[in-house]
Amino acid sequence: MLTIKNLHASAGGAEILKALDLEVKSGEVHAIMGPNGSGKSTLAHVLAGREGYDVTEGHVTFDGQNLLDLSVEERACAGLFLGFQYPVEIPGVANNYFLRASLNAIRKARGEEELDAMDFLGLLKKKAALVEMDPKFLTRPVNVGFSGGEKKRNEILQMAVLEPKLAVLDETDSGLDIDALRVVSKGIESLRSPEHSIVLITHYQRLLDYVVPDVVHVFAGGRIVQSGGKELAIELEKNGYAAFESAASA
Amino acid sequence: MSTREIKDLTRRDYQYGFVTDIESDSAPPGLSEDIVRFISAKKNEPEWLLDWRLKAYRSWLEMTEPKWAAVSYPPIDFQSISYYSAPKSKTDGPKSLDEVDPELLETYKKLGIPLHEQEMLAGVAVDAVFDSVSVATTFKGKLNDLGIIFCSFSEAVQEHPELVRQYLGSVVPITDNFYAALNSAVFSDGSFCYIPKGVRCPMELSTYFRINAANTGQFERTLIVADDGATVSYLEGCTAPQRDENQLHAAVVELVALEESNIKYSTVQNWYPGDKNGKGGIYNFVTKRGKCAGRNSKISWTQVETGSAITWKYPSCLLQGDGSVGEFYSVAVTNNYQQADTGTKMIHIGKNTKSTIISKGISAGHGQQTYRGLVKVLKGAENARNYSQCDSLLLGDQCGAHTVPYLEVKNPSAHVEHEASTSKISEDQVYYCQQRGLSAEDAVSLIVNGFCKEVFRELPMEFAVEAQKLLGVTLEGSVG
Ligand SMILES: Nc1ncnc2c1ncn2[C@@H]1O[C@H](COP(=O)(O)OP(=O)(O)OP(=O)(O)O)[C@@H](O)[C@H]1O
Ligand SMILES: [Mg+2]
Numbered sequence: 019m020l021t022i023k024n025l026h027a028s029a030g031g032a033e034i035l036k037a038l039d040l041e042v043k044s045g046e047v048h049a050i051m052g053p054n055g056s057g058k059s060t061l062a063h064v065l066a067g068r069e070g071y072d073v074t075e076g077h078v079t080f081d082g083q084n085l086l087d088l089s090v091e092e093r094a095c096a097g098l099f100l101g102f103q104y105p106v107e108i109p110g111v112a113n114n115y116f117l118r119a120s121l122n123a124i125r126k127a128r129g130e131e132e133l134d135a136m137d138f139l140g141l142l143k144k145k146a147a148l149v150e151m152d153p154k155f156l157t158r159p160v161n162v163g164f165s166g167g168e169k170k171r172n173e174i175l176q177m178a179v180l181e182p183k184l185a186v187l188d189e190t191d192s193g194l195d196i197d198a199l200r201v202v203s204k205g206i207e208s209l210r211s212p213e214h215s216i217v218l219i220t221h222y223q224r225l226l227d228y229v230v231p232d233v234v235h236v237f238a239g240g241r242i243v244q245s246g247g248k249e250l251a252i253e254l255e256k257n258g259y260a261a262f263e264s265a266a267s268a
Numbered sequence: 269m270s271t272r273e274i275k276d277l278t279r280r281d282y283q284y285g286f287v288t289d290i291e292s293d294s295a296p297p298g299l300s301e302d303i304v305r306f307i308s309a310k311k312n313e314p315e316w317l318l319d320w321r322l323k324a325y326r327s328w329l330e331m332t333e334p335k336w337a338a339v340s341y342p343p344i345d346f347q348s349i350s351y352y353s354a355p356k357s358k359t360d361g362p363k364s365l366d367e368v369d370p371e372l373l374e375t376y377k378k379l380g381i382p383l384h385e386q387e388m389l390a391g392v393a394v395d396a397v398f399d400s401v402s403v404a405t406t407f408k409g410k411l412n413d414l415g416i417i418f419c420s421f422s423e424a425v426q427e428h429p430e431l432v433r434q435y436l437g438s439v440v441p442i443t444d445n446f447y448a449a450l451n452s453a454v455f456s457d458g459s460f461c462y463i464p465k466g467v468r469c470p471m472e473l474s475t476y477f478r479i480n481a482a483n484t485g486q487f488e489r490t491l492i493v494a495d496d497g498a499t500v501s502y503l504e505g506c507t508a509p510q511r512d513e514n515q516l517h518a519a520v521v522e523l524v525a526l527e528e529s530n531i532k533y534s535t536v537q538n539w540y541p542g543d544k545n546g547k548g549g550i551y552n553f554v555t556k557r558g559k560c561a562g563r564n565s566k567i568s569w570t571q572v573e574t575g576s577a578i579t580w581k582y583p584s585c586l587l588q589g590d591g592s593v594g595e596f597y598s599v600a601v602t603n604n605y606q607q608a609d610t611g612t613k614m615i616h617i618g619k620n621t622k623s624t625i626i627s628k629g630i631s632a633g634h635g636q637q638t639y640r641g642l643v644k645v646l647k648g649a650e651n652a653r654n655y656s657q658c659d660s661l662l663l664g665d666q667c668g669a670h671t672v673p674y675l676e677v678k679n680p681s682a683h684v685e686h687e688a689s690t691s692k693i694s695e696d697q698v699y700y701c702q703q704r705g706l707s708a709e710d711a712v713s714l715i716v717n718g719f720c721k722e723v724f725r726e727l728p729m730e731f732a733v734e735a736q737k738l739l740g741v742t743l744e745g746s747v748g
Contacts, residue, residue: 089702090699090702094704095705105700106700109715110717111715116704116714119710121705
């Protein structure tokens with residue numbers, strides 16, 4: 019599904035990703051954990067194609083295509099979804115309207131028929147129920163005035179509607195209360211299937227109790243310094259990153 | 269050129285005088301009493317109308333070009349303009365769409381304009397005259413049965429002189445302002461509409477006529493009268509880009525609403541705005557005013573302004589009748605080097621009068637725009653109420669938006685509210701939308717349409733859809 023080889027990328031003049039390798043197979047769930055400022059969000063934005071993040075070396079293939087050749091929206095239409103660490107507010111544009119425009123743009127790019135308002139509403143209701151979102155949020159402007167946790171839940175709603183091949187979720191669990199974490203986890207878990215892959219960027223092992231990852235990576239100094247099973251996350255929780263940070267700078 | 273010089277020149281021409289050949293199809297450049305007489309004679313106008321034009325011309329000579337608007341442009345040489353030319357014959361146009369500027373066709377296509385309308389807009393000479401003309405005739409018959417008069421201004425002068433005489437200049441007097449005086453002196457043609465007592469006009473006027481009205485020239489004159497209890501919705505302009513070799517446009521629109529009547533006037537203005545560097549483009553200096561003359565009457569202006577190099581326009585309402593209502597809903601877009609100084613005036617004269625102003629300004633590129641709004645409550649206007657909301661949206665950091673609200677309240681019972689906001693489309697927003705599969709252009713359109721929602725929903729359905737597309741096309745390439 020996703021293969022990253024020797025990826026170097028810089029932002030604001032500084033090299034942030036340094037010789038990163040990662041392979042995510044179809045159907046797998048990977049967790050990436052690492053200290054603040056180590057480059058996890060940078061990785062997410064580089065994958066999404068954000069302007070200002072320049073790849074200086076390396077290759078990324080996604081679903082058989084050279085990902086780095088595609089524009090931001092082409093990547094999205096190819097099935098890459100980024101759950102934002104800081105979801106953006108869009109005043110004046112209703113959440114449901116936005117999501118329909120998004121879904122139809124992606125469907126159109128895939129050569130599928132656009133959903134009409136009625137069919138979309140049916141789908142949206144189902145997905146909103148899945149993430150236990152109050153319907154009143156559907157007609158409010160996108161993320162405007164949403165609380166931190168509500169914004170995260172909204173990201174998962176979008177993911178559930180768009181059903182991407184690969185979802186990269188950047189700290190979607192941060193700022194969620196205990197009940198919300200359970201609900202959001204349920205949303206993430208619902209995407210899990212042999213055709214879909216998920217990359218969870220997180221600081222907390224708690225999320226991984228609900229969404230059990232196939233692989234856990236330790237991210238430090240702009241690359242993956244160790245990979246392992248779920249037990250690696252438990253170990254990190256106990257001992258912190260100290261051991262790995264010295265490894266990264268070595 | 270200073271105004272003084274203009275006047276000198278004008279006088280000089282007049283002093284020497286010249287005789288214009290009444291048989292000729294167009295007047296030589298320049299303005300004089302002679303030219304005013306020529307225009308009036310060409311149109312076979314009654315004496316009183318000629319006198320009216322001459323009076324306007326003489327007042328114009330004494331007036332100076334307004335300078336208070338926040339727009340700048342090289343001085344206009346009023347003596348270099350030709351003030352009359354006969355409507356062009358069809359055979360001058362291109363023979364088929366193949367001969368039309370492909371860029372223009374591309375825009376038509378983006379706006380989803382049907383092929384036969386494209387031909388009309390581009391001035392293609394087609395013999396089998398289009399559906400819409402026959403449709404127009406059918407509708408005319410239907411309107412006739414209801415006693416509704418809807419015709420060109422020239423026709424109204426011939427067929428209904430008493431109505432024209434009664435209402436012409438009753439809302440915008442000839443001395444109102446420099447451009448209104450100029451228009452009154454030399455106006456070419458326009459539309460006239462009268463809805464008799466108690467009649468509700470069964471269709472949006474001019475939907476089917478918009479092409480026919482395209483050739484009315486640079487000094488257009490519109491007069492709409494709704495008699496007691498009448499209702500009418502009028503559409504002006506069209507979303508397709510309109511080109512015109514005349515740079516200066518100075519139209520006057522007058523609306524008269526009598527007791528319990530209701531006039532809704534919607535405009536989509538898309539004159540050629542000039543190229544990317546701001547060259548060429550129409551100067552649009554319009555005077556639009558409605559008078560709520562009767563009790564409980566209502567006038568509602570809705571406008572979407574995307575064209576012109578310079579727009580100077582303040583559709584206004586005189587709320588004279590007790591309980592009358594004035595509304596102004598506006599979207600104005602300035603891109604590249606466009607400049608717009610626009611807004612409204614709500615003059616509360618009668619008791620319990622109410623006004624609403626919703627203004628949405630969008631600036632992109634080097635576009636500059638100013639919202640200028642006046643809310644005036646006169647002494648006798650007991651319990652007047654106004655709500656104003658002016659929002660500006662900026663795309664990029666080279667453009668500007670300015671809000672200048674004026675408030676004059678002479679009656680303490682008035683209730684006046686004003687809200688304003690300025691926001692910016694951020695790269696983050698566009699990126700977020702793109703990550704959800706939308707192109708940068710669609711992202712901007714989505715955000716802009718969201719911003720304009722309150723105005724668009726006031727437009728007649730079909731117009732609203734076109735206006736949304738138009739905004740998308742207008743702002744194309746302004747982000748990213
Ligand atoms: N556009 C930019 N310009 C300059 N520096 C940047 C830019 N983007 C990221 N950085 C820097 O790159 C480093 C990595 O940032 P990034 O947001 O990827 O970290 P992170 O691992 O997601 O951290 P956190 O856990 O706090 O979210 C930081 O030091 C950050 O300041
Ligand atoms: Mg981060």
